[in-house]
Amino acid sequence: MIKMIVGLGNPGPEYVTTRHNAGFWLVDALAREGNATLRHESRQQGMVARARLYGEEVWLLQPQTYMNRSGLSVVALAGFYKILPDQILVAHDELDLPPGTVKLKLGGGSGGHNGLKDISAHLSTQQYWRLRIGIGHPRDALGDSAKAAGARPDVANFVLKPPRKEEQHLIDLALERAMTVMPLVVKGELERAMMQLHKPG
Numbered sequence: 367m368i369k370m371i372v373g374l375g376n377p378g379p380e381y382v383t384t385r386h387n388a389g390f391w392l393v394d395a396l397a398r399e400g401n402a403t404l405r406h407e408s409r410q411q412g413m414v415a416r417a418r419l420y421g422e423e424v425w426l427l428q429p430q431t432y433m434n435r436s437g438l439s440v441v442a443l444a445g446f447y448k449i450l451p452d453q454i455l456v457a458h459d460e461l462d463l464p465p466g467t468v469k470l471k472l473g474g475g476s477g478g479h480n481g482l483k484d485i486s487a488h489l490s491t492q493q494y495w496r497l498r499i500g501i502g503h504p505r506d507a508l509g510d511s512a513k514a515a516g517a518r519p520d521v522a523n524f525v526l527k528p529p530r531k532e533e534q535h536l537i538d539l540a541l542e543r544a545m546t547v548m549p550l551v552v553k554g555e556l557e558r559a560m561m562q563l564h565k566p567g
Contacts, residue, residue, distance in 0.1 A: 367554035434480040437488030464501030466536030
């Protein structure tokens, strides 16, 4: 059973619409679904809400530590309420998936994502659930000649910019699809949630 859902992002109005805040967008949707209000909790260094979702009590968290220190906030909330790593779902932007794609998995590496890297370090394990929200990769926008010349895409700049209008539309659709499996997720039926989320079309 999932007892805590973490959305990754950066605090501050300048980051609200950026690709790196896709995890925040999912938690915002869950807070609306549960009619819950996220409030700043200094002890947990994040925006926190206790929501009743689909008949279960779930903690929602948006760390306010900036992305590369997300683990501080996650471990503070999980430790206080004795929530185990495999009862945690972390929603985050995923460079290796195109916009419109969303995938669920347990464990794995960080894929270069600084938020995941810090959470794994603070939890001392990679065995927590991840909801990977595709944002695409800046290399996909490089022309063939630029790729042939060995041009390196600017990932840091890419994730801190808003998606293009058509990308945002696809990401919004992916978040809607993710919301349809959340009843299964919070009840602990994660294999069923994965099958439903990952089935084609």
